[in-house]
Amino acid sequence: MSHYQKLWAELNIKSTMLTSMMESLQEVVPSITLANQADTLLPDYRPHTKHRSLLERIKCNSLEDRKEHFAKRRKLDGILACTESE
Numbered sequence: 736m737s738h739y740q741k742l743w744a745e746l747n748i749k750s751t752m753l754t755s756m757m758e759s760l761q762e763v764v765p766s767i768t769l770a771n772q773a774d775t776l777l778p779d780y781r782p783h784t785k786h787r788s789l790l791e792r793i794k795c796n797s798l799e800d801r802k803e804h805f806a807k808r809r810k811l812d813g814i815l816a817c818t819e820s821e
Contacts, residue, residue, distance in 0.1 A: 761767050
């Protein structure tokens with residue numbers, strides 16, 4: 736148990752030191768942002784697609800459009816069946 740307490744203390748000290756270093760660096764260079772810190776936890780992660788709002792996404796045909804499409808298709812199938820039987 737004492738090993739884990741020592742390890743925790745060391746990591747906590749390192750974390751505190753790094754946090755203060757990043758904050759002081761950000762005061763010197765304000766354009767630096769403290770974002771993307773979690774990216775180091777997932778080194779191979781790359782977003783595959785860009786975010787697209789719901790209104791910009793591709794939409795399917797409406798139910799009415801689909802009904803109309805299949806109604807036309809049934810009429811054509813009926814016409815083709817009649818011409819083939821003659």
